Amino acid sequence: MHAPIVAPVAEPPAAPARAGERFSFPPRAAELLRSCVHCGLCLGACPTYRELGNENDSPRGRLYLMKGLADGRIEATPAVAKHLDLCLDCRACETACPSGVHYGSILEHTRAHLQEARPPGGFERLLRAVFFRQLFPHHERLALILGLTRFMQRSGLRALLHRSGAIKLLPARLREIEAMQPELKDEPFRSNAPDVFPAWGGAPAKRVAFFSGCVMDLMMGGIHRATVKVLQAHGCEVLSVGGQACCGALMFHAGEAEAGRAVARRNLELFAGLGVDAIVNNSAGCGSTLKEYGELLPGDARAHAFSAQMRDVSEVLAALEPRVELRALDATVTYDAPCHLLHGQKISAPPLEVALRIPGLKWVALPEAEFCCGAAGIYNLTQPEMSKQVLARKVAAIAGTGARIVLTGNPGCILQIRQGCRDAGLDVEVLHPMELFARALPEREPEP
Numbered sequence: 001m002h003a004p005i006v007a008p009v010a011e012p013p014a015a016p017a018r019a020g021e022r023f024s025f026p027p028r029a030a031e032l033l034r035s036c037v038h039c040g041l042c043l044g045a046c047p048t049y050r051e052l053g054n055e056n057d058s059p060r061g062r063l064y065l066m067k068g069l070a071d072g073r074i075e076a077t078p079a080v081a082k083h084l085d086l087c088l089d090c091r092a093c094e095t096a097c098p099s100g101v102h103y104g105s106i107l108e109h110t111r112a113h114l115q116e117a118r119p120p121g122g123f124e125r126l127l128r129a130v131f132f133r134q135l136f137p138h139h140e141r142l143a144l145i146l147g148l149t150r151f152m153q154r155s156g157l158r159a160l161l162h163r164s165g166a167i168k169l170l171p172a173r174l175r176e177i178e179a180m181q182p183e184l185k186d187e188p189f190r191s192n193a194p195d196v197f198p199a200w201g202g203a204p205a206k207r208v209a210f211f212s213g214c215v216m217d218l219m220m221g222g223i224h225r226a227t228v229k230v231l232q233a234h235g236c237e238v239l240s241v242g243g244q245a246c247c248g249a250l251m252f253h254a255g256e257a258e259a260g261r262a263v264a265r266r267n268l269e270l271f272a273g274l275g276v277d278a279i280v281n282n283s284a285g286c287g288s289t290l291k292e293y294g295e296l297l298p299g300d301a302r303a304h305a306f307s308a309q310m311r312d313v314s315e316v317l318a319a320l321e322p323r324v325e326l327r328a329l330d331a332t333v334t335y336d337a338p339c340h341l342l343h344g345q346k347i348s349a350p351p352l353e354v355a356l357r358i359p360g361l362k363w364v365a366l367p368e369a370e371f372c373c374g375a376a377g378i379y380n381l382t383q384p385e386m387s388k389q390v391l392a393r394k395v396a397a398i399a400g401t402g403a404r405i406v407l408t409g410n411p412g413c414i415l416q417i418r419q420g421c422r423d424a425g426l427d428v429e430v431l432h433p434m435e436l437f438a439r440a441l442p443e444r445e446p447e448p
């Protein structure tokens, strides 16, 4: 049996973070909360409810908690915050909900206000300060840190730190984070890119600006180069826009709304007036937030125009045809749907429609492809236990398919699933769909 929905009110034993302080709930979130009719149809879609079987860790239970906060019936105690912190913000409950509850917006409003009512302490506070205020808003700092990391990996210094045992001098949580460090094989994208990539095959069918973001730009330049090449091969002229900031997704999801708005405004300035047919991104998490700038920056007309132009790369490609013959690829492939593409942007068919054009592939369905992999922004750092539990289920599902290639269109998911498969000893490649498509293309534009 699952815990009853009334449990949060009676839950022991937690004093308010600041005694006597009333939680001030934003009117917009309070209004959105009223759309939940407590039917419970979302419960089966929720990864944390599936793992814990506790109503307080389900969408309905969390909405009940947030309503309790809004009505002043309960306070923002550490126990309440824990149930909300454990939410992956994967928005699978939104897809499942027949009443159209905007769970993601409600949670993000609530998290922003929890930050004020009950600022986190210790390690999480440090993580937030470093990530959201010192690193992500400053591309040059991020570039420096990742450049150093790349140097340590390539020079063998990192391996030496591990072999010598010096790494054990780090505190346990930092050691865990260090162990999650992906291999930085790729060179950055923007710093090595021309301003314009011409369309293949003559006059462009579309002129698009490419949103290359922050972490992906610096860590996964290969995915960006593959994406641009696939767009060119479908007749797109692609603009690389310099000076871009982080999209702000991680900040908004974590309740750091002001930090998120600051980076969003920088992007709005850069992409205004480019005269393009669309702005294209290839990251599900970024794309979901970029499409919500209009809502996240109310009153800013540029934000609405920007969001209206934003497209996931699969949406653009699905409406075009490749202008070159595709090479057949011999592999067994499966697809894991990133939450912020499927649930956040409601995009399900286009990534598969585009990938199915590649001849020779054997496709296998991934059970529970619509469930989160546990990456969820920095969730794998702040909630490592639940993240691992959720990931273990995903990896077991992948193992059951026998696929040798797993496709997923979000950087966090790629890294998380890659690590899970590696730890489980699975011989699979985890790729962005654009990387696989680029393998089916000729090296360069064929001569006319």
Ligand code: SF4
Pocket: 035, 036, 037, 038, 039, 040, 041, 042, 043, 059, 060, 063, 093, 096, 097, 098, 099, 100, 101
């Ligand atoms: S969020 Fe939707 S599905 Fe879940 S309990 Fe509320 S109304 Fe029902």
Ligand code: SF4
Pocket: 045, 046, 047, 048, 049, 057, 058, 059, 062, 086, 087, 088, 089, 090, 091, 092, 093, 094, 103
């Ligand atoms: S966002 Fe995901 S983890 Fe959070 S309540 Fe909804 S389904 Fe559950």
